[in-house]
Amino acid sequence: MTLTAEVHAPVVDAPFAPPAITGTGSETATQILFHALLEICRRHEPKLVGLLKGEADIGSMTPELLIRALQLQGIWFRLLSIVEENTAMRRRRHVERTQGREEVGGTFSKVFAEAAAAGVKASEIQELLKGLRIRPTLTAHPTESKRVTVLEKLRKVYLLLRELELPRWTERERNGLMADLSDQIELIFLTGELQLEKATVVREVSWALHFFDESLFDMLPELLNSLESSLAAHYPDESFEAPAFFQFGCWVGGDRDGNPFVTHDVTRTTLKRNARASMRRFRSRLTELGKWLSITERAMPTPVAFRKELKARLDASGDAEAIAARNPGEHFRQYLSCVLRKLDATIERNKEEPAAPVTPHYSDADELIGDLKALERGLIEANCRSLAVNQVRPVRRMVELFRFSTVHLDLRENSTRTTKALREIWASVEGGEPDDAPELDSPEWRAWLTAELSKPRTKLRDLPKLSEESRETLATFALVAEMRAELDREAVGAFILSMTRSVNDILGAYLLAKEARIYLDSPGVEICQLPIVPLFETIEDLRAAPSIMKELLSIPLVRRSVRWQGGFQEVMVGYSDSNKDGGYLASNWELYKAQAKLTEIGEQAGLPIAFFHGRGGSVSRGGAPTARAVEALPPGSINRQYRVTDQGEVVSFKYANRGTAAYQMELTAASVMAHALNSNRSSSASRSEFDDAMEALSGASRAVYTQLLNHPGLVDYFQSASPLDELALLNIGSRPARRFGARTLSDLRAIPWVFAWAQNRHIITGWYGIGSGLKNFIDVRGEPGEHLLKRMFEHSKPFRLILDEVEKTLRMVDLSIAREYSTLCPDEAAREEIFRMIEAEYALTCEMCLQVSGGGEIAFRYPAFRERLEERLPVINQVSREQVELLRRFRSETDEFKRDEVKSALLLSINCIAVGFGATG
Template sequence: MALIAEVATPIADASFVPPAITGTEPDVATEILYRALLEICRRHEPDLEAVLKGEADIARLTPERIGRALQLQAIWFRLLSIVEENTAMRRRRHVERGQGRAEVGGTFSRVFAEAAADGVKAPAIQELLRTLRIRPTITAHPTEAKRVTVLEKLRKIYLLLRELELPRYTERERTALMSDLSDQIELIFLTGELQLEKATVVREVSWALHFFDEALFEMLPELLYSLESSLAEYYPDENFEVPPFFQFGSWVGGDRDGNPFVTADVTRTTLKRNARASMRRFRTRINDLGKLLSITERVLPTPPGFRRELKALLDASGDGTAIAERNPGEHFRQFLTCILRKLDATIERNKEEPVELPGPYYSDADQLIQDLKTLEQGLIQGGCRSLAVNQVRPVRRMVELFRFSTVHLDLRENSGRTTKALREIWASVEGREPDEAPELETIEWRAWLTSELTKPRTKPRDLPKLSDEARETLATFALVGEMRAELDREAVGSFILSMTRSVDDILGVYLLAKEARIYLDAPGVEICQLPIIPLFETIEDLRAAPAIMKELLSIPLIRRSVRWQGGLQEVMVGYSDSNKDGGYFASNWELYKAQAKLTEVGNQAGVPIAFFHGRGGSVSRGGAPTARAIEALPPGSINRQYRVTDQGEVVSFKYSNRGTAAYQMELTAASVIQHALNSTRSVSPARSEFEDAMEALSGASRAVYTQLIGHDGFVEYFQNASPLDELTLLNIGSRPARRTGARTLSDLRAIPWVFAWAQNRHIITGWYGIGSGLKNFIEVRGEPGEQLLKRMFENFKPFRLILDEVEKTLRMVDLSIAREYSLLAPNAETRDQIFKLIEDEYALTCEMCLRVSGGGEIAFRYPAFRERLAERLPVINQVSREQVELLRSYRAETDEFKREEAKSALLLSINCISVGFGATG
């Protein structure tokens, strides 16, 4: 079995002390980590050393030893990823040192250098910044396969590897660093890779907050500083006001769509934990400021205005004399002591079991922000501008960015659940039974919704017909007003309605919000304070979205509410279910069309529409390089706001380490700004021709894809020829794999759909149907059609992005391994038919992609990707083959002990493959 030896050749000298890691190549770092892992293996599992060196076949081991071998491979994949992350950071630094910041792709400097060269004026940039809102939104699905305890140790390894880059250490010091690094790898080796029990929502909340504690609290304020520095370089005579335009959202603890474990109480607990996380970080930073600002009035006279503000705080504290006597003459320290006391009281008030402390507290983050502004201005007025800007302003910005909430927590529910609650409300109001309610989308149902929406609510109504489920739904809405008043006005972000199918679905949510009294009510001018975001997921829903939103935006209540909320109507588009519904090409094209049409709908209605992109980590779920994904969006579709989901393993990839987190955030923000600036330029006149071609390609590819998934026995084949059912045993998420438990394709969530196809190496979710689409287009249109496709490849970004990502996916497919999985399906006739379709389409897709791109081999344009994948494939391929045998054993085994052994090894194989590819779902 060719394992780690394919990547790094061991050297026998175990006393090796590494030199400083220099240059931009990862070879030394790879060798350092390989040697450490090899030595640990020799100490704890000497019989696996041959496996580690690629000199043994794990298939000959017992299930228990197979499991340990697979864990070893997964650890190595993780260590390789650390090397690659560190190398990418060093390469960016190398370019910046040698050529300047503007030569580093995805930076503010590059964007503003180009903007200045193109004649973009400062007022245009200031107006864009004034209204810009960027919000990556962390979700727990697919939940990160790595445990938090493993994440912490991997971060420590990353930091130690960075230390080893520095040439300042002596040999003795470098040996000590190596010992520490080896200890961290050993701890991972001795820590279980698998979740020992089903993840809870509370644990998922801890997982999400981990990234803020480790990186985001400190690095997000740096993003604003980086933006200011770039503007100062390319617009040196201008003064820009940079607002807190980049903030984080979250679904963790608020997403109840198909997750029975997310209750109103769980959401309340989540909101309070989020609030305490940010408050505690503010407290640490403010306490540090108090230690730092030891300025005495004997040297620096205190500005009169600041002295008055200090007196007001001291008087309000109830302990002003003691505070003043503790630091006599040190007015800035006294001011910070008052802030700390108020913040401590605020933290105590927001615990699970609140404690009332004497003295004042902060009722919201705005009050703390104002106190920090007062401190900042006091220093400036006293002649200490540098201290104000470099020490106080970053803390003030941190509070502006994270407030008393850390994130904007969204609530999500599906239309089936909200409609059920509405029918029960109808029954209570009308004195009848829920099953007597008017049918959805009828005149009678709309009339009832409209009538109820015009009636002000001053107190809760008696609704006797409500079930516990409906009361839970209403309790969730009631939390919005309660938590906004108790914690922070931005603690709750929006309500996302999954499976939106009609205007009535959306109006129903407005009515639920009204029942919960989160309205500004006055007769005839009711305004909903909670933004309601429809989510369009399937191809059918995406096509219906423009008509739905056109009608919705004509309703006065909606227009008033949107205007009050900031003037933008947000719409969420789903990449996963549309892919499952129509295949990769059709999904991408339908998403593009829907956004373009919805943008026009918003323009015509005078209510701009902004988009929330429900992307996952894998290509099949919308995953793509950040800058290119944003660049390929329809012109004008970023209306001052860009939101996107960061899911599961994507979160740890982007935000585990501070340097990477800073770059990823800047990459996102710079790409959004670039797109917004470019959208003002003219569109290519060939665009309509390209769109006609995309429509034809989409239709042909979808027809072939639909034929496959509609094949008799397809669902049975999928379940047998992949570890679909076994994925649920991984315990990597709190949410069930199916919405209702029905064993149908439509009920299956998109995440296990993609995850299982990646495990069995078919990966049809990222390419199937595209070869036939391209072939059909060329056959119908001949040579002119082929030339058109080649022009599109060069000039139409959405088409180019699709083909590039398809080629990367094709590189990961292995049909020889896929055939082994197919043999797990018992119906020989069905499996042969289905596999033949996949085999033929794969060959055709490879052929047609190369024909259009002009390449000599698949993914030839991405040598770094091919090299990275080539390092991993020998291991992944062998693990895949072993997984087939483990599936066969696990499914057939009747002895409970042996079955449990096989299960453990099987789950480790799933984990190992997902780590190797870098994605779960």
């Protein structure tokens, strides 16, 4: 029996229709928001009323009116998304009320109900929980076009809409809520949608912390409660206490790969801000707890053991008499006063310019956790178990989950920068110039790295040949030990090495860690405390990864370090660059193969490999429904460890509102648990027939995709027939669009590559080459080949996921609009040839997908998706056509004032299309 975490049936098929908003007869949430926006439009821009009613053409508008029109359409798309999010939440509640929690897809209850029915023992689940670690990682990739101030107002709209559903309001009260709702929409309309300045790293940090303040601090502890209640329901004779298995990682303020604005000083500031964010939330909850725990010893004797704990805290506070006098006889309040006093000193100590602390502080979160456990024990011994479990334990769990760091901040750098620093270290140590260092793949370079790693190092050494850039790289490594000691042992997560090409690249990172004195042993030869995580991105790198990791895991230093760090070697796999490199199908297959082979290598080495999935929001960058994406991973590849990036607009989609955040976290965790439990029951042997077919499909599709990429006119076509260069003007990220400033296709980051193809409605990154791959397979293998593909569609999770997502992407493509974008390319011969290639492959891909799936139309299996898209397409199409003209005018305009006017409209058009589709990069 297969355990599942998500219901795959389209939402439109669910036996539930969202009721009308209470008190408005047949008026729906969509109608309420539309009428509110329409009224605001009448007051501020009456000329746009026709636009909202579908009676106006934006192409005939003045530039000033066009800007407001585009903003208005973007707002309407955002409001529609709020309605859809709220409807999904109501649907889940309806199913839970009428059918039970175990019938709600994506929940622990569903997974454990099926586990119990399948005979999974409680001991197996206990073992799974013991080593389980799930860590979504927020990244600052420039794909979030909403400003924080707009996010805050949208959340208020969501909350007011939810309040209006309640039947308890009088007509007077309901009118007040409606007025508040209208005010928030009006504020959004009057707030600039665009970032006026290039985003700074500091702003990106604020953006990331916004989601913790709004939802994650409070909802993540609820995840553990949900897990325990589900286990209690389906394993009633067993006792479980969920560990802090689900925590968040983050790259914001630590990702320096291609971003010159992330310095070690910026990272230090980020770490301290993260720490203060969690500590202040703990302080707020502890203060609230102190107000409630007004238990007097006159009503209930204080347990002897707790009196001893209290005395120790009072004696250490330095102000015992005052604390006791403030709450005489209320020992639990006195205890919390001591805890708060110590926490305040910790917060003060970690300010940018701290005052000298006058009271003891917490050295790390473990001390605070210990104090809260003592409080729990005291209440339990006083026969107040319910208070301990319901009031204190949630606060303790919050501290366990977020510690004094909020997130585990990863550091990321690319191998080009680390190699530069290593060459300069070689020159400083050996005498000579960096250019004289041995070749990176030579035995001489490996011998030097190995020798340096084995030499005891008791002090920092002078490195005179280091450039400022390389000193910055070393300073980043040195920050690890400093911040772990000053803030929390889990403040820094791992070092991610982008563009990993060899074992030498990884050993080089180990050597930089040694130079920065972050080894566990003082000579620096035994154990590196900082996990070094190679990132394999391109198809070539993914293919090389198994041999690289096999060799790496045979090195004693690495083996010792990995065991000390937890026993798992983490490997990050990139979905975006592999897609850009080989196309959608080839990328997915190469990722699958690499993970399957790496899983085997980890097992053989006795050091399991855990994967960190670098997924983006769009299909082209690895985006897919959470449960299905996890389900399609190779058996055994999760190994109870799962990390995934949540990038840009995905973060606000998942975590902006509490109910959605709670569901998304549970969906991720339940999916991982289902995969782990199923892996224990499924054969690890691959279905060779399916694998052979995937290999053939991958090769054929990649060949056609590569043929397009290698067309001599493609770079110019792409640059001119899309808003590629104009995307940089959006100011939605702090880092450049290219790593090293070059103007080649290979150096272009995957995000603008995907973003621009989506804007011009070609969207080749999500389908190109797949039609040819399928046709070639059937042409070569004939009728048996077609039958095999149809069996794979039914029984191969990876293949089915690929075809499903391809069909959704094909539905978003519009070649008539794409043709209009193509007219921006001045090279007529190249333009016509490239567009003919795209046109032919699109028709073939649609035909072949339907032949394999047996469907009557593209994406027929997803009526809710089609309905949502069809609702938006008339506006998106109109904006797309207008964008073509805006690009033409912007690029030809010489008058600076008029150019700025056109630029504003152009950027809003980019925003509007991205919001309409629900994804940017």
